[in-house]
Amino acid sequence: MTATSGFVPKEIVAIPPDGLKPAKKRILVTGGGGFIGSHMIDFLMQLGHEVLCMDNFFCGDKANITRWLGNPRFELVRHDVTQEILLEVDQIYHLACPASPVHYQHNAIKTLKTNVIGTLNMCGIAKRTGARLLLASTSEVYGDPEEHPQKETYFGNVNCIGTRSCYDEGRWGRSRMELVRAQPGRNFLRIDAPHLKAP
Template structure:
């Protein structure tokens, strides 16, 4: 990618998992970054290392209320993304997606900023098309327990698209598929964080259904690379773009990989499948590959090992963990193997 000039960039949800990695990358590129978060699921620890940077600013703010700042670009990432968190207060989840989109779009219109919407593969619901392409309209239950998130994000896509049609706004809509890596919330209920925490603690790995349902996992560094490439496009593409890793794996297989990486004694425990849980989730990233000259580069095993290191340190396993060594009696990390 070509070197880019210094910009004033707003990242909503900037203290969250994806937001903190995005802020870190933008700060490193020399941009002035305003991180906005209400800390519902975000954490100050995620961006603590940026607080002393002259080109980073943190603001506590809820995007359901208007924000008046001067910026060149807006990344709208504000919204809880795990089922446990977004179902805890479903009305607020919908408000964050819809009112948040309206407020950020209004800001972008006023200051003539480019704006990026972090949408989700959940807009496809329990997909009847596999893998999912951007022209698929989805199969979503509008009144189910997941609908606050699914329909909130679908409505946000509508708002973004209509602001482009009506006001000529420069928009970017990214449909983000499962992403994992350091700074995931340890209690977010998502597959990778759940399995890693359970494996490190020696607890059973809870697999829902028979474990044959599939997901596709993209390492966070690859996803952030896609975000920035997408924003740096000269003009808005015609419609949303899928961002994710097309490599598909079953829940049982990823549980087995995490047990192997951690050399855990944990067993796999099967539980009933939650309501409206999608059976398959795999992105077709043809558009992203053509538009962004991008594809995920981090192998799953390597990304999982990095994620395990992060959670091991969080759980305060012996200090040798931070030195890249394993606890006594456990197998070496994958990258340490001959």
């Protein structure tokens, strides 16, 4: 890892419980060519995991992951999450989605399909392999809030027919899809984070 990566520390110090070494895992990162996905890959690679980066590069940038090309623990899978794929993994970080208005307004149907069908496909892989799934969502599922900060009971203020509705509603549908799949014995985690800012 170079010092120019900026967002990932040069050295990651992890202290396993009771002196045990953490198990290395085979981890899928969807949307790995994007801002958050590529930094997640940097972090996982530094920890020594085997990482599969899945991206169709609709809005991700291959330049974000070129430093890992050729590494035996890294595999680039150029694939659209809306299409089924058979993979064997231990964990899934599902980050794929056009997040910029430039991208999601360009193709609203693709945005909806990525959110809903892509999530259904990742849930299917998790179910079949027993993999843990982290589903990244967004505060946009609540639209333009009428109160700040929002309480846990706040239902949101989404314009269902506005220019960004494909993103807001698609992300909302994505988070509901995981709830349908989240049954006893399944390992799912959803994060509805506010806008992230680079340091």
